[in-house]
Amino acid sequence: MAVYTQVSDDELTSFIASYEVGALLSYKGIAEGVENTNYLVHTDKGPYLLTLYEKRVAAQDLPFFLGLMEHLAMAGINCPTPVHDARGRVLRTLAGKPAALVTFLEGVWIRRPQARHCAALGQAMASLHLAGRSFAHTRANALGVGGWRPLFQRFRSRADDIAPGLAAMIEEELDHLEAGWPGQLPQGIIHADLFPDNAFFLGDQLSGLIDFYFACKDALAYDVAIALNAWCFESDHAFNLTKGQALLKGYQGVRALEPAERQALPLLARGAALRFLLTRAYDWLHTDRDALVNRKDPLEYLRRLQFHRRIQTASEYGLESSA
């Protein structure tokens, strides 16, 4: 949401000259993403996105992220593709920061997704999961089930400042999820943050997915569980069964969920809600109230979590019984 690093005209002109993208026409810092500095760059060959990686992205993970984007694009997934410079490099340094130039993906994100958008998202996610199978590299999910308790410990003493009883409730939830978390589900590369602002549409057509900076190896169905949380609840916090059906049907049209995944879905959805409750609670307590950064309300995910606790089977999310 901010331009943390200023790039001068001279710096950018010589940076761009080392790529085969034509002459620099303009560049504008854009209010996109919380973590990095992004410029929308026009050259006489078209638009590009220039990302300067700020502190919150671990530098050692950048080759994984950039390699994944390139692998997915080669496999036919619409996503930003890193551009190679004349020496073949995709990861460079600019203004003292790790930097990459990627193709610019046209599209807008849908503020109020409808069932048709959820269906398209489900399809695209399943295609992503299939395309990720052939990617040779891996990255652990730092925000997977094993990462939740350590994150909680970092703000546990202040958790009740957000809502009375929150600390005890999270504690209980962690005990339950850690004990029951399924270890044997099909694994693969997941996006892990596929919220509406990371899926672009042109009209009703999904034009591509962006922001792979949480991508990692984890249970594929956990990605589906994140998307159910992110796409299928209304602003009054009610679950929309029609959207859930559309998302799951879209997904299964490309990749059928296995019986173990179907069975695990309520627990995975509960875990996904806890994961976003934890990171939002942490950010809530650690973000200056006056900063221009949008603090996201952690309690939205407490309400989703409470919903998931009452779910018995995946059919309550709209999953059709297997034929």
Added chain:
Amino acid sequence: MAVYTQVSDDELTSFIASYEVGALLSYKGIAEGVENTNYLVHTDKGPYLLTLYEKRVAAQDLPFFLGLMEHLAMAGINCPTPVHDARGRVLRTLAGKPAALVTFLEGVWIRRPQARHCAALGQAMASLHLAGRSFAHTRANALGVGGWRPLFQRFRSRADDIAPGLAAMIEEELDHLEAGWPGQLPQGIIHADLFPDNAFFLGDQLSGLIDFYFACKDALAYDVAIALNAWCFESDHAFNLTKGQALLKGYQGVRALEPAERQALPLLARGAALRFLLTRAYDWLHTDRDALVNRKDPLEYLRRLQFHRRIQTASEYGLESSA
């Protein structure tokens, strides 16, 4: 420097549909301008700039600014041009704010202008002054000589917080400038804020001028005096005579300064330095130190002012003696 007003995909899609600019491809809030919210919009007909006018721009002045940009573009000046909607309107409402869609001007602004850039700027400013002659509308300069003392009164009691003795120094300067300010110089439409960030270049060619939201009717030579302040001082605050010569020669290649303008130039430059000292001092005292907005140092203009006080004739700025 911030996106004050969020525009949703639905709002923008229906807004764009009322123009003949093709379908919406993408839009990004850009970190441009302190006063307004700007989106860089891609449609299948090309890039456009969408501006939502925030509180600091007086709504009643918007028809003047938009009319001027259109007039200048018609007269061959490279600048953003307002796009008419299907009903012929240029000033609209979007997300509750006055809004306009203008053509996107490619180019980058030069962080460290050289003499050749100053020459190009001088030429472009003179062309702007000539093109403005045929513009039928007018707007008083709220930040002209008559506006300085009222502005000073608003922060006089705290001026010495910025630098000891500043209040007395400004007082003395106001007395001097008000008494000697020339009333009979050639008047016309001036840009009034032609700093390097408002002039775009493609390579060494000036591609156009932007940000006409201070434009008004005033002495043409006062615009030249502002540009001398904005373009011809080094980061160590020394005046660069070569740049001054280039700027003035570029200007006079298009429009010759009259004898009265030449004679007045040192006083006008002194007034221009005071004008930016005053607005920067006001902003300095009224901007939250923690806000992400870039506070500009008022003392840079105190040093320029002190330089101008020692100037006897315009030749010291590099003005060639009239033939």
